[in-house]
Amino acid sequence: MVKVLLVEDNLKISENIVEYLKLDMNIEAVYNGEDAIEYLNAGSYDIVILDLMLPEVDGMSILNYMSKKGLNTGVIVLTAKEELGDKLKAFNLGANDYLTKPFFLEELKARINAILKSMGKIKKPNLIEFKDLYIDMKTKAAYIKDEKLELNEKLYTLLQYLMINKGVLLFKEQIFDNVCGYDSDASTEIIEVYMSRLRKILATYDYDKYLITKRGMGYLLNENLED
Known part of the structure; x- marks a missing residue:
């Protein structure tokens, strides 16, 4: 089963995402950047859903950490920011996609599947x-x-x-x-x-x-x- 790490400090958004994805994916949720790095050190994930505005360690720092570690993990950035500079910085640090809040859960799932397919991590449809x-x-x-x-x-x-x-x-x-x-x-x-x-x-x-x-x-x- 696909393993997902959700890094989102908004409890309600986090709960909604977990509830929507949990039947199809093995999803774990953390609420700050320090915990995210601990989880990334301890386990292997196919996808990280990453908020940029986080306590302790921000999302860009986590992206930078993942880039230096060379993790083979897809990343979808979630943020209320819409500035082009933030998007470009996130992509340059290895993000695969960028979703601006508010968003539809169906779109999030579709983008996850698109990334997994591009990375060869989705198994055969049968x-x-x-x-x-x-x-x-x-x-x-x-x-x-x-x-x-x-x-x-x-x-x-x-x-x-x-x-x-x-x-x-x-x-x-x-x-x-x-x-x-x-x-x-x-x-x-x-x-x-x-x-x-x-x-x-x-x-x-x-x-x-x-x-x-x-x-x-x-x-x-x-x-x-x-x-």
């Missing part, structure tokens, strides 16, 4: 991702951190259906129709068997915790374990 779990719908194979999962056809179909509907509660009958087919003679209870087998496979990678059972209701694949 892939569906959930954290480090992804499936290739063309080859009908599933992987966690590039290690292939041993799934039969039914378990693959089940996992694909859960991933396509990640974060959405699916009733047992819905899952049965999509995995077994409307004209199947099997009982819907077979879904519990499939779920148990899939859970055991995911447990090897500590991913069974994301396969949530809502008793009397259904199942969902969810990153937020508190839901």
Whole structure:
């Protein structure tokens, strides 16, 4: 999954961006420049969304730091400033794009994807991702951190259906129709068997915790374990 570092001191803007992007990207948020540099030192990110007007260390200084470190990270600058000089300075320091506040979240996401595509960091369109779990719908194979999962056809179909509907509660009958087919003679209870087998496979990678059972209701694949 794409890793994003958001550096924005406006709490409301930060919360809105995180809420909008969190289902499709692994996003972490910090609120000042010093923390941003600590995070950049400690981890690797595909994209940094960077406000220029920050406490402690400003955005330009962070760009300068990233440039000197030679980080292979895309940068989108967010700022209320519209002066040409600021834009040129940001681009000269390695920023890939520049978004002036206020902005639409849809545009931010589109620009992120454009940068990732230009950097060769977007995987093939036939892939569906959930954290480090992804499936290739063309080859009908599933992987966690590039290690292939041993799934039969039914378990693959089940996992694909859960991933396509990640974060959405699916009733047992819905899952049965999509995995077994409307004209199947099997009982819907077979879904519990499939779920148990899939859970055991995911447990090897500590991913069974994301396969949530809502008793009397259904199942969902969810990153937020508190839901």
